[in-house]
Amino acid sequence: MARKLAEDKKIPEKRPLTRIQKAKRQTILEAALDVFSAEGFRGATLDRIAAEAGLSKPNLLYYYPSKEAVFQELLSGLLETWLDPLAAMDPSGEPLEEIMAYVRRKLEMARDYPRESRLFANEILRGAPNIQGILETDLKSLVDEKSGCIRDWIAAGKIAEVDAVHLIFSIWSLTQHYSDFDVQVRAVLGHDDPYPGAAAHLEVLFKRLLTPA
Amino acid sequence: MARKLAEDKKIPEKRPLTRIQKAKRQTILEAALDVFSAEGFRGATLDRIAAEAGLSKPNLLYYYPSKEAVFQELLSGLLETWLDPLAAMDPSGEPLEEIMAYVRRKLEMARDYPRESRLFANEILRGAPNIQGILETDLKSLVDEKSGCIRDWIAAGKIAEVDAVHLIFSIWSLTQHYSDFDVQVRAVLGHDDPYPGAAAHLEVLFKRLLTPA
Protein backbone atom coordinates (compact mmCIF):
# COMPACT_ATOMS: atom_id res chain seq x y z
CA MET A 1 0.00 0.00 0.00
CA ALA A 2 1.50 3.32 -0.93
CA ARG A 3 1.87 5.15 2.33
CA LYS A 4 0.56 8.63 1.74
CA LEU A 5 3.20 10.64 -0.06
CA ALA A 6 5.88 9.89 2.43
CA GLU A 7 9.50 8.99 1.84
CA ASP A 8 9.16 6.64 4.75
CA LYS A 9 11.67 4.20 6.05
CA LYS A 10 10.12 2.46 8.99
CA ILE A 11 7.42 4.18 10.93
CA PRO A 12 4.62 5.21 8.62
CA GLU A 13 4.57 8.91 8.03
CA LYS A 14 1.04 9.48 9.18
CA ARG A 15 1.05 12.80 10.95
CA PRO A 16 -0.11 11.73 14.38
CA LEU A 17 1.92 9.22 16.32
CA THR A 18 -0.25 6.88 18.29
CA ARG A 19 -0.22 7.04 22.06
CA ILE A 20 1.74 3.82 22.13
CA GLN A 21 4.38 5.12 19.77
CA LYS A 22 4.77 8.28 21.75
CA ALA A 23 5.10 6.31 24.95
CA LYS A 24 7.71 3.95 23.54
CA ARG A 25 9.70 6.77 22.07
CA GLN A 26 9.60 8.40 25.44
CA THR A 27 10.86 5.23 27.09
CA ILE A 28 13.68 5.08 24.60
CA LEU A 29 14.65 8.70 25.16
CA GLU A 30 14.63 8.15 28.89
CA ALA A 31 16.93 5.15 28.57
CA ALA A 32 19.10 7.00 26.10
CA LEU A 33 19.46 9.92 28.48
CA ASP A 34 20.70 7.53 31.10
CA VAL A 35 23.26 5.91 28.89
CA PHE A 36 24.42 8.89 26.86
CA SER A 37 24.87 11.07 29.91
CA ALA A 38 26.87 8.40 31.67
CA GLU A 39 29.03 7.26 28.77
CA GLY A 40 28.99 9.99 26.17
CA PHE A 41 27.90 9.53 22.59
CA ARG A 42 30.67 7.20 21.52
CA GLY A 43 30.68 5.30 24.75
CA ALA A 44 26.98 4.56 24.61
CA THR A 45 25.86 1.49 22.68
CA LEU A 46 22.53 0.78 21.09
CA ASP A 47 22.45 -2.55 22.88
CA ARG A 48 22.68 -0.89 26.26
CA ILE A 49 20.09 1.72 25.46
CA ALA A 50 17.77 -0.93 24.10
CA ALA A 51 18.30 -3.13 27.15
CA GLU A 52 17.68 -0.22 29.49
CA ALA A 53 14.50 0.56 27.62
CA GLY A 54 13.40 -3.08 27.69
CA LEU A 55 13.57 -3.52 23.94
CA SER A 56 15.62 -5.46 21.47
CA LYS A 57 18.06 -3.49 19.38
CA PRO A 58 16.18 -3.94 16.11
CA ASN A 59 13.03 -2.86 17.88
CA LEU A 60 14.68 0.32 19.03
CA LEU A 61 15.80 0.92 15.48
CA TYR A 62 12.20 0.55 14.43
CA TYR A 63 11.38 3.68 16.41
CA TYR A 64 14.48 5.65 15.56
CA PRO A 65 16.45 5.27 12.37
CA SER A 66 19.88 5.47 13.99
CA LYS A 67 21.87 6.08 17.12
CA GLU A 68 22.49 9.62 16.00
CA ALA A 69 18.80 10.24 15.52
CA VAL A 70 18.10 9.24 19.10
CA PHE A 71 20.86 11.46 20.34
CA GLN A 72 19.79 14.44 18.35
CA GLU A 73 16.16 14.23 19.33
CA LEU A 74 17.18 13.92 22.93
CA LEU A 75 19.42 16.92 22.68
CA SER A 76 17.05 19.23 20.91
CA GLY A 77 14.21 18.18 23.15
CA LEU A 78 16.22 19.10 26.21
CA LEU A 79 17.54 22.37 24.91
CA GLU A 80 14.40 24.33 25.48
CA THR A 81 13.93 22.97 28.97
CA TRP A 82 17.49 23.90 29.62
CA LEU A 83 17.17 27.49 28.52
CA ASP A 84 13.78 28.02 30.09
CA PRO A 85 14.99 29.49 33.37
CA LEU A 86 16.97 32.17 31.59
CA ALA A 87 14.06 32.95 29.32
CA ALA A 88 11.95 33.32 32.43
CA MET A 89 14.04 36.18 33.76
CA ASP A 90 11.60 39.07 33.80
CA PRO A 91 12.82 42.54 32.72
CA SER A 92 10.03 44.15 34.68
CA GLY A 93 10.78 42.27 37.89
CA GLU A 94 12.96 43.37 40.76
CA PRO A 95 16.49 43.10 39.27
CA LEU A 96 18.50 41.54 42.06
CA GLU A 97 15.68 39.21 42.91
CA GLU A 98 15.23 38.15 39.29
CA ILE A 99 18.88 37.23 39.01
CA MET A 100 18.95 35.43 42.33
CA ALA A 101 15.86 33.49 41.34
CA TYR A 102 17.63 32.45 38.17
CA VAL A 103 20.66 31.31 40.13
CA ARG A 104 18.51 29.29 42.50
CA ARG A 105 16.52 27.75 39.71
CA LYS A 106 19.68 26.80 37.86
CA LEU A 107 21.18 25.19 40.93
CA GLU A 108 18.02 23.21 41.50
CA MET A 109 18.23 21.96 37.96
CA ALA A 110 21.82 20.90 38.50
CA ARG A 111 20.67 18.95 41.52
CA ASP A 112 17.50 17.49 40.06
CA TYR A 113 18.55 16.93 36.46
CA PRO A 114 22.20 15.95 36.55
CA ARG A 115 21.88 13.67 33.55
CA GLU A 116 20.66 16.48 31.37
CA SER A 117 23.44 18.70 32.58
CA ARG A 118 26.08 16.09 31.84
CA LEU A 119 24.66 15.37 28.45
CA PHE A 120 25.06 19.01 27.49
CA ALA A 121 28.46 19.29 29.07
CA ASN A 122 29.53 16.34 27.01
CA GLU A 123 28.20 17.76 23.79
CA ILE A 124 29.84 21.13 24.38
CA LEU A 125 33.13 19.56 25.41
CA ARG A 126 33.22 17.69 22.10
CA GLY A 127 32.82 20.98 20.29
CA ALA A 128 29.03 20.86 20.05
CA PRO A 129 28.94 18.98 16.73
CA ASN A 130 25.18 18.61 16.89
CA ILE A 131 24.06 21.96 18.23
CA GLN A 132 26.62 24.51 17.23
CA GLY A 133 24.08 26.15 14.95
CA ILE A 134 21.56 26.44 17.72
CA LEU A 135 24.13 27.93 20.04
CA GLU A 136 25.00 30.59 17.51
CA THR A 137 21.40 31.49 16.81
CA ASP A 138 18.87 30.67 19.50
CA LEU A 139 21.22 30.69 22.44
CA LYS A 140 23.08 33.75 21.29
CA SER A 141 19.95 35.77 20.73
CA LEU A 142 18.53 34.75 24.08
CA VAL A 143 21.73 35.79 25.80
CA ASP A 144 21.83 39.01 23.81
CA GLU A 145 18.33 39.82 24.93
CA LYS A 146 18.86 38.99 28.58
CA SER A 147 22.24 40.62 28.85
CA GLY A 148 20.68 43.74 27.38
CA CYS A 149 18.11 43.57 30.12
CA ILE A 150 20.84 43.24 32.72
CA ARG A 151 22.66 46.18 31.24
CA ASP A 152 19.50 48.24 31.61
CA TRP A 153 19.31 47.28 35.25
CA ILE A 154 22.90 48.37 35.71
CA ALA A 155 22.28 51.65 33.90
CA ALA A 156 19.32 52.26 36.20
CA GLY A 157 21.57 51.66 39.20
CA LYS A 158 19.52 48.69 40.35
CA ILE A 159 22.50 46.35 40.47
CA ALA A 160 26.23 46.93 40.58
CA GLU A 161 28.30 47.22 37.44
CA VAL A 162 29.32 43.90 35.87
CA ASP A 163 29.89 42.48 32.45
CA ALA A 164 26.42 41.15 31.73
CA VAL A 165 27.41 38.27 29.47
CA HIS A 166 30.19 37.06 31.73
CA LEU A 167 27.74 37.28 34.59
CA ILE A 168 25.53 34.82 32.75
CA PHE A 169 28.52 32.56 32.10
CA SER A 170 29.28 32.71 35.81
CA ILE A 171 25.81 31.55 36.69
CA TRP A 172 26.04 28.68 34.26
CA SER A 173 29.44 27.51 35.34
CA LEU A 174 28.94 27.85 39.08
CA THR A 175 25.68 25.95 39.11
CA GLN A 176 26.47 23.25 36.56
CA HIS A 177 29.75 22.57 38.27
CA TYR A 178 27.82 20.82 41.02
CA SER A 179 26.27 18.31 38.65
CA ASP A 180 29.01 17.92 36.06
CA PHE A 181 31.84 17.62 38.58
CA ASP A 182 29.75 15.85 41.15
CA VAL A 183 32.29 13.13 41.94
CA GLN A 184 35.01 15.67 42.48
CA VAL A 185 32.84 17.81 44.71
CA ARG A 186 31.84 14.82 46.77
CA ALA A 187 35.37 13.48 46.94
CA VAL A 188 36.50 16.74 48.49
CA LEU A 189 33.46 17.34 50.65
CA GLY A 190 33.06 13.85 52.02
CA HIS A 191 29.64 12.33 51.99
CA ASP A 192 27.46 15.25 52.95
CA ASP A 193 25.01 16.64 50.44
CA PRO A 194 26.90 19.45 48.69
CA TYR A 195 23.82 21.40 47.67
CA PRO A 196 22.86 23.23 50.86
CA GLY A 197 26.38 24.61 51.16
CA ALA A 198 26.45 25.42 47.47
CA ALA A 199 23.17 27.30 47.65
CA ALA A 200 24.31 29.37 50.60
CA HIS A 201 27.63 30.13 48.94
CA LEU A 202 26.12 31.21 45.65
CA GLU A 203 23.67 33.37 47.52
CA VAL A 204 26.58 35.19 49.17
CA LEU A 205 28.66 35.33 46.03
CA PHE A 206 26.06 36.84 43.75
CA LYS A 207 24.69 39.22 46.32
CA ARG A 208 28.13 40.65 46.98
CA LEU A 209 28.79 40.86 43.29
CA LEU A 210 25.53 42.54 42.39
CA THR A 211 24.37 44.62 45.30
CA PRO A 212 24.96 48.23 44.32
CA ALA A 213 27.68 49.95 46.32
CA MET B 1 67.34 -14.75 27.40
CA ALA B 2 65.88 -14.47 30.84
CA ARG B 3 65.29 -10.77 31.28
CA LYS B 4 66.33 -9.94 34.81
CA LEU B 5 63.59 -11.02 37.18
CA ALA B 6 60.96 -9.02 35.45
CA GLU B 7 57.41 -10.00 34.60
CA ASP B 8 57.92 -8.07 31.45
CA LYS B 9 55.69 -7.94 28.45
CA LYS B 10 57.37 -5.75 25.92
CA ILE B 11 59.81 -3.12 27.00
CA PRO B 12 62.61 -4.66 29.02
CA GLU B 13 62.37 -3.82 32.67
CA LYS B 14 65.74 -2.19 32.96
CA ARG B 15 65.34 0.74 35.27
CA PRO B 16 66.50 3.57 33.05
CA LEU B 17 64.63 4.27 29.87
CA THR B 18 66.89 5.40 27.07
CA ARG B 19 66.64 8.92 25.72
CA ILE B 20 64.95 7.59 22.63
CA GLN B 21 62.35 5.69 24.60
CA LYS B 22 61.58 8.69 26.72
CA ALA B 23 61.26 10.85 23.65
CA LYS B 24 58.96 8.43 21.86
CA ARG B 25 56.79 7.99 24.90
CA GLN B 26 56.54 11.73 25.10
CA THR B 27 55.50 11.94 21.48
CA ILE B 28 52.85 9.34 22.11
CA LEU B 29 51.51 11.14 25.16
CA GLU B 30 51.37 14.37 23.23
CA ALA B 31 49.38 12.74 20.44
CA ALA B 32 47.20 10.96 22.97
CA LEU B 33 46.41 14.22 24.72
CA ASP B 34 45.25 15.63 21.43
CA VAL B 35 43.00 12.75 20.61
CA PHE B 36 41.68 11.88 24.07
CA SER B 37 40.84 15.47 24.88
CA ALA B 38 39.01 15.92 21.63
CA GLU B 39 37.14 12.62 21.54
CA GLY B 40 37.07 11.25 25.05
CA PHE B 41 38.42 7.88 26.07
CA ARG B 42 35.95 5.76 24.14
CA GLY B 43 35.92 8.03 21.17
CA ALA B 44 39.68 7.95 20.77
CA THR B 45 41.19 5.13 18.75
CA LEU B 46 44.67 3.70 18.90
CA ASP B 47 44.94 4.09 15.16
CA ARG B 48 44.36 7.80 15.40
CA ILE B 49 46.74 8.28 18.27
CA ALA B 50 49.38 6.25 16.49
CA ALA B 51 48.89 8.17 13.26
CA GLU B 52 49.09 11.48 15.09
CA ALA B 53 52.30 10.33 16.73
CA GLY B 54 53.73 9.12 13.44
CA LEU B 55 53.82 5.47 14.44
CA SER B 56 52.14 2.26 13.47
CA LYS B 57 49.64 0.87 15.93
CA PRO B 58 51.76 -2.14 16.91
CA ASN B 59 54.66 0.19 17.43
CA LEU B 60 52.64 2.31 19.79
CA LEU B 61 51.68 -0.83 21.63
CA TYR B 62 55.34 -1.61 21.95
CA TYR B 63 55.76 1.47 24.11
CA TYR B 64 52.53 1.16 26.05
CA PRO B 65 50.79 -2.11 26.78
CA SER B 66 47.28 -0.85 26.12
CA LYS B 67 45.04 2.08 25.36
CA GLU B 68 44.17 2.32 29.02
CA ALA B 69 47.81 2.45 30.01
CA VAL B 70 48.38 5.43 27.76
CA PHE B 71 45.35 7.18 29.16
CA GLN B 72 46.27 6.54 32.74
CA GLU B 73 49.84 7.69 32.40
CA LEU B 74 48.62 10.81 30.66
CA LEU B 75 46.13 11.50 33.39
CA SER B 76 48.38 10.95 36.35
CA GLY B 77 51.18 12.86 34.70
CA LEU B 78 48.91 15.86 34.28
CA LEU B 79 47.36 15.75 37.69
CA GLU B 80 50.26 17.29 39.50
CA THR B 81 50.64 20.05 36.96
CA TRP B 82 46.99 20.68 37.33
CA LEU B 83 47.03 21.01 41.08
CA ASP B 84 50.26 22.98 41.19
CA PRO B 85 48.72 26.45 41.24
CA LEU B 86 46.61 25.62 44.26
CA ALA B 87 49.57 24.08 46.03
CA ALA B 88 51.45 27.28 45.31
CA MET B 89 49.03 29.37 47.33
CA ASP B 90 51.17 30.71 50.13
CA PRO B 91 49.71 30.89 53.66
CA SER B 92 52.19 33.54 54.59
CA GLY B 93 51.46 35.74 51.60
CA GLU B 94 49.02 38.61 51.37
CA PRO B 95 45.62 36.83 51.49
CA LEU B 96 43.57 38.63 48.86
CA GLU B 97 46.54 38.81 46.54
CA GLU B 98 47.30 35.10 46.97
CA ILE B 99 43.78 34.17 46.01
CA MET B 100 43.66 36.56 43.09
CA ALA B 101 46.98 35.22 41.86
CA TYR B 102 45.52 31.73 41.99
CA VAL B 103 42.50 32.84 40.01
CA ARG B 104 44.67 34.47 37.38
CA ARG B 105 46.97 31.50 37.14
CA LYS B 106 44.03 29.15 36.74
CA LEU B 107 42.49 31.26 34.02
CA GLU B 108 45.80 31.33 32.18
CA MET B 109 45.92 27.58 32.34
CA ALA B 110 42.41 27.35 30.93
CA ARG B 111 43.54 29.53 28.06
CA ASP B 112 46.92 27.93 27.46
CA TYR B 113 46.15 24.29 28.23
CA PRO B 114 42.60 23.68 27.06
CA ARG B 115 43.33 20.07 26.12
CA GLU B 116 44.42 19.22 29.61
CA SER B 117 41.37 20.92 31.03
CA ARG B 118 39.03 19.02 28.75
CA LEU B 119 40.73 15.75 29.45
CA PHE B 120 40.05 16.20 33.15
CA ALA B 121 36.55 17.44 32.60
CA ASN B 122 35.89 14.34 30.59
CA GLU B 123 37.26 12.04 33.21
CA ILE B 124 35.29 13.68 35.99
CA LEU B 125 32.11 13.76 33.95
CA ARG B 126 32.40 9.99 33.47
CA GLY B 127 32.60 9.59 37.23
CA ALA B 128 36.41 9.66 37.44
CA PRO B 129 36.84 5.90 36.96
CA ASN B 130 40.61 6.24 36.81
CA ILE B 131 41.33 8.84 39.45
CA GLN B 132 38.61 8.61 42.03
CA GLY B 133 41.09 7.36 44.56
CA ILE B 134 43.43 10.27 43.95
CA LEU B 135 40.59 12.72 44.27
CA GLU B 136 39.63 11.30 47.63
CA THR B 137 43.17 11.29 48.96
CA ASP B 138 45.60 13.72 47.35
CA LEU B 139 43.08 16.23 46.11
CA LYS B 140 41.02 16.14 49.25
CA SER B 141 43.98 16.66 51.52
CA LEU B 142 45.29 19.51 49.40
CA VAL B 143 41.90 21.18 49.52
CA ASP B 144 41.63 20.53 53.23
CA GLU B 145 44.96 22.20 53.77
CA LYS B 146 44.29 25.20 51.59
CA SER B 147 40.77 25.73 52.79
CA GLY B 148 42.13 25.68 56.33
CA CYS B 149 44.52 28.39 55.29
CA ILE B 150 41.67 30.43 53.82
CA ARG B 151 39.69 29.99 57.01
CA ASP B 152 42.61 31.38 58.97
CA TRP B 153 42.67 34.42 56.71
CA ILE B 154 38.98 34.90 57.32
CA ALA B 155 39.38 34.53 61.07
CA ALA B 156 42.13 37.13 60.92
CA GLY B 157 39.77 39.48 59.13
CA LYS B 158 42.01 39.62 56.06
CA ILE B 159 39.25 38.60 53.67
CA ALA B 160 35.49 38.58 53.92
CA GLU B 161 33.60 35.59 55.25
CA VAL B 162 33.00 32.81 52.71
CA ASP B 163 32.76 29.06 52.66
CA ALA B 164 36.39 28.22 51.93
CA VAL B 165 35.81 24.98 50.07
CA HIS B 166 33.02 26.35 47.91
CA LEU B 167 35.26 29.30 47.18
CA ILE B 168 37.79 26.89 45.75
CA PHE B 169 35.06 25.17 43.72
CA SER B 170 34.07 28.58 42.41
CA ILE B 171 37.56 29.28 41.22
CA TRP B 172 37.75 25.94 39.47
CA SER B 173 34.41 26.21 37.77
CA LEU B 174 34.65 29.83 36.71
CA THR B 175 38.06 29.44 35.15
CA GLN B 176 37.70 26.03 33.56
CA HIS B 177 34.39 27.04 32.07
CA TYR B 178 36.30 29.11 29.54
CA SER B 179 38.20 26.12 28.22
CA ASP B 180 35.68 23.34 28.66
CA PHE B 181 32.75 25.30 27.26
CA ASP B 182 34.82 27.21 24.78
CA VAL B 183 32.50 26.68 21.81
CA GLN B 184 29.54 27.88 23.78
CA VAL B 185 31.36 30.94 25.05
CA ARG B 186 32.49 31.81 21.58
CA ALA B 187 29.10 31.15 20.05
CA VAL B 188 27.57 33.68 22.41
CA LEU B 189 30.39 36.20 22.33
CA GLY B 190 31.03 36.16 18.62
CA HIS B 191 34.58 35.85 17.46
CA ASP B 192 36.41 38.06 19.90
CA ASP B 193 38.87 36.50 22.29
CA PRO B 194 36.85 35.76 25.43
CA TYR B 195 39.79 35.84 27.81
CA PRO B 196 40.39 39.54 28.35
CA GLY B 197 36.76 40.01 29.30
CA ALA B 198 36.84 36.89 31.44
CA ALA B 199 39.91 38.07 33.30
CA ALA B 200 38.39 41.45 34.04
CA HIS B 201 35.12 39.91 35.15
CA LEU B 202 36.74 37.41 37.48
CA GLU B 203 38.86 40.16 38.94
CA VAL B 204 35.71 42.10 39.80
CA LEU B 205 33.82 39.05 41.00
CA PHE B 206 36.40 37.75 43.43
CA LYS B 207 37.39 41.14 44.71
CA ARG B 208 33.80 41.97 45.58
CA LEU B 209 33.34 38.59 47.13
CA LEU B 210 36.49 38.68 49.22
CA THR B 211 37.25 42.26 50.12
CA PRO B 212 36.40 42.64 53.81
CA ALA B 213 33.43 44.88 54.46
Place this chain on the structure above:
DNA sequence: CGTACCTTTGACCATATGGTCAAAAGACGC
Protein backbone atom coordinates in the same frame (compact mmCIF):
# COMPACT_ATOMS: atom_id res chain seq x y z
C1' DC C 1 81.77 -8.95 10.32
C1' DG C 2 79.03 -11.17 14.09
C1' DT C 3 76.05 -11.35 17.59
C1' DA C 4 72.88 -9.87 20.84
C1' DC C 5 69.52 -6.67 21.67
C1' DC C 6 66.12 -3.12 20.48
C1' DT C 7 62.54 -1.37 17.24
C1' DT C 8 59.23 -1.66 13.63
C1' DT C 9 55.84 -3.66 10.88
C1' DG C 10 52.48 -6.47 7.92
C1' DA C 11 49.31 -9.89 8.64
C1' DC C 12 46.07 -11.52 11.55
C1' DC C 13 42.50 -12.35 15.29
C1' DA C 14 38.49 -11.84 18.34
C1' DT C 15 35.16 -9.00 19.69
C1' DA C 16 32.03 -5.14 19.68
C1' DT C 17 28.92 -2.54 17.41
C1' DG C 18 25.72 0.08 14.18
C1' DG C 19 22.58 -1.41 11.22
C1' DT C 20 19.55 -4.69 7.90
C1' DC C 21 16.04 -8.09 6.73
C1' DA C 22 12.65 -11.34 6.27
C1' DA C 23 9.62 -13.65 8.72
C1' DA C 24 6.89 -14.30 12.90
C1' DA C 25 3.64 -12.39 16.21
C1' DG C 26 0.16 -9.06 17.67
C1' DA C 27 -3.69 -5.64 17.04
C1' DC C 28 -7.64 -4.13 15.15
C1' DG C 29 -11.62 -3.47 12.43
C1' DC C 30 -15.03 -6.19 10.07
Place this chain on the structure above:
DNA sequence: GCGTCTTTTGACCATATGGTCAAAGGTACG
Protein backbone atom coordinates in the same frame (compact mmCIF):
# COMPACT_ATOMS: atom_id res chain seq x y z
C1' DG D 1 -12.38 -16.10 12.00
C1' DC D 2 -10.07 -13.07 8.33
C1' DG D 3 -7.23 -9.70 6.20
C1' DT D 4 -4.46 -5.82 6.87
C1' DC D 5 -1.44 -3.15 9.24
C1' DT D 6 1.85 -2.54 13.06
C1' DT D 7 5.33 -4.35 16.13
C1' DT D 8 8.89 -7.53 17.45
C1' DT D 9 12.62 -10.50 16.86
C1' DG D 10 16.39 -13.95 15.60
C1' DA D 11 19.80 -14.29 12.36
C1' DC D 12 22.97 -11.93 9.92
C1' DC D 13 26.36 -8.45 7.89
C1' DA D 14 30.13 -5.08 7.41
C1' DT D 15 33.09 -2.46 9.70
C1' DA D 16 35.86 -0.72 13.42
C1' DT D 17 38.87 -1.54 16.87
C1' DG D 18 41.96 -3.24 20.73
C1' DG D 19 45.42 -6.26 20.71
C1' DT D 20 48.92 -10.30 19.21
C1' DC D 21 52.79 -12.38 16.78
C1' DA D 22 56.48 -13.77 14.19
C1' DA D 23 59.60 -12.14 11.30
C1' DA D 24 62.26 -8.38 9.35
C1' DG D 25 65.13 -4.20 10.07
C1' DG D 26 68.13 -1.54 12.68
C1' DT D 27 71.93 -0.61 16.18
C1' DA D 28 75.73 -1.03 19.21
C1' DC D 29 79.71 -3.11 20.38
C1' DG D 30 83.31 -6.54 20.52
